Amino acid sequence: MHANDDDDRMTRWEQRTEVPLALASLLFLGAYAVHVLAPALPRPWHVLCLAFLIATWTAFAVDYAARWLLSGQGARFPRSHRMDALVLLLPLLRPLRVVHVYEAVQRRRERPGLDLYVRVMTYAGLSALLIGFAGSLAVYQQEHTAPGGTIRSFGDAVWWSCATLTTVGYGDVSPVTPVGRLVAAGLMGCGLALLGAVTGSFSSWLLRGFAREDGTRPPGDSPGAS
Template identity: 65%
Template structure:
């Protein structure tokens, strides 16, 4: 697909609005989860923001599906976008598309591939960690026999899960919480592999002798 394809033109237009929708989603969700005794109007407003952000992502997905002309193959080839629509946990990651959108508009030099991969992986881990901590805290802190009672417990558990350490001192007990754990484990493995591979590639390029590359 070239840069002038309908899909790419559409993506250039909506990258920034989708990033704003991601930030609004994360902020509204944080207010709902961490807020206690909120006014009913504020709660309703947060739910409206969550619904609107989902509508924005679903609308963008539908437009790109139609513009691609790929039919069902679009779902397979754009599986990450499909997961972003289906799993709210992953929506904040769309914020990372802003960097590419800004660089395309400015036409300036971009960072080396390895640096961009490590940057994206680090920011993805941060955003996923925050969204995962909020989600698990909301699901777990009032559950019977829960070990994740505070938001700090949730942050600690999320960090150890994304890092694939898994101390086991606090663990989710609800089915939904364990499903979130599976998603975070998979994301943690993928992000850790991306950073390790990119860093190794960067080291090899830096220390390679002339003629060895």
């Protein structure tokens, strides 16, 4: 009974904070973009951006602590919510939670609005855009003034990010700083995961379509499957 109460309280908290925190995530990314891409702005504007970044990160930390407390899981919570902890440590990944807003709205309506395969491909596409933009900002901040660096403009950073996320890796521009290379490693991993998700979902969608045309079931599909 106590576990159910904890689950209900955590669910209510997440429903109330999902949309505000998703908007705060986008504003966080916007403030970081202004800070990185507009160095010529007067100093008070940069101070304001930094203050906003700290304030929004504090809100993310409060949300994480509140969900930890409401979960009733104690020391098990960080282990069962590793992605949340990673997003808290790397706040540029926080905008990825925006893709959960649609799910939260659909849960309230108690019915899915899109086919599973379409949702996976849509979320993967949104995630790729957000990760690519955040990665471009991070690597540009570290690389554009680095000695011997090849990423000198934000356009170079976007091109490099696209090549890295798609696992093409032309090699015409590449990071030379430790932080830039760490960002590159993260983008490589995200690119492989996203491509795998999209490819697998698209293949399953094609198999299901061909199976319907042939009057057969796709492999692994059971009569009771939805």
